[in-house]
Amino acid sequence: MTNHEQSATGDEYHDHIVPPSTYLAIILTLLFLTGLTVGAAFVNLGRFNIVVALAIAVLKATFVVLFFMHAKYSPKRTKLVIIAGIFWLIILLFMTLSDYASRVDYRGVRFPMSQNTGLVDTPRG
Secondary structure, eight states, rough: OOOTOOOOOOOOOOOOOHHHHHHHHHHHHHHHHHHHHHHHHTTTOOHHHHHHHHHHHHHHHHHHIIIIIIGGGSOOHHHHHHHHHHHHHHHHHHHHHHHHHHHOTTTTTTTTGGSSSSSOOOOOO
């Protein structure tokens, strides 16, 4: 079967040639987002530092998957597998975070990581 023939399922596959200018634009965007991540690390956003860093990381991962892994030009079945993998990751993260939120440590304290653990000596005055 050649690249331009139809398969038994009716799906048609075509090779897609991406111009080098697209790759250049994507790599420059990724470098800019990397610089933005470094710059955001030096800005105190409180609890939102991790949110900003993860948002930028998700955007960078999306560019890599879409263009460098050619998911943008893939058949629908490949896109379905990618979406199913992301959905499964969301389920696992939800289960992990719900387990963490329901934890009680040995002292009976909920959310043990948000409490002072007493491991660091604090000056007493």
